[in-house]
Amino acid sequence: MGGRAFPVLVRRALLPVGLLLVSGWFLQHALFGTSGLVALEDIRAERDALLAERxxxxxxxxxxxxxxxxxxxxxxxxxxxxxxxxxxxxxxRPDEVVIPLAPEPRRPDAG
Structure with missing residues (x-):
């Protein structure tokens, strides 16, 4: 009877372990994903920049x-x-007089 207990134990633990792994995967993405809590400040800064541009x-x-x-x-x-x-x-207009002005010389310090 001790030999059959191990497969039964594995079968019983398989669903909770699988659910725990899936939950961990979702939690990891909720914290560290591209739109997770860690990226929230970057997303807010980008939103503020886009609103200013708008x-x-x-x-x-x-x-x-x-x-x-x-x-x-x-x-x-x-x-x-x-x-x-x-x-x-x-x-x-025909009654206007145009007086051409010479361009101002560039100063050496003017960019």
């Missing part, structure tokens, strides 16, 4: 939308449109 992009988007509203054909700001045309196309 706020910056939202401000940039609002600025672009405001400038686009100034160019809306139904109510374009004539002064802003004229400024853009002059700056990008170099347009000059």
């Amino acid at each position: 706020r910056g992009l939202a401000a940039r988007k609002a600025d672009i939308e405001a400038r686009l509203a100034l160019l809306d054909p139904r109510g374009a700001d004539p002064d802003y449109a004229e400024e853009l045309v002059r700056r990008h196309l170099g347009v000059v």
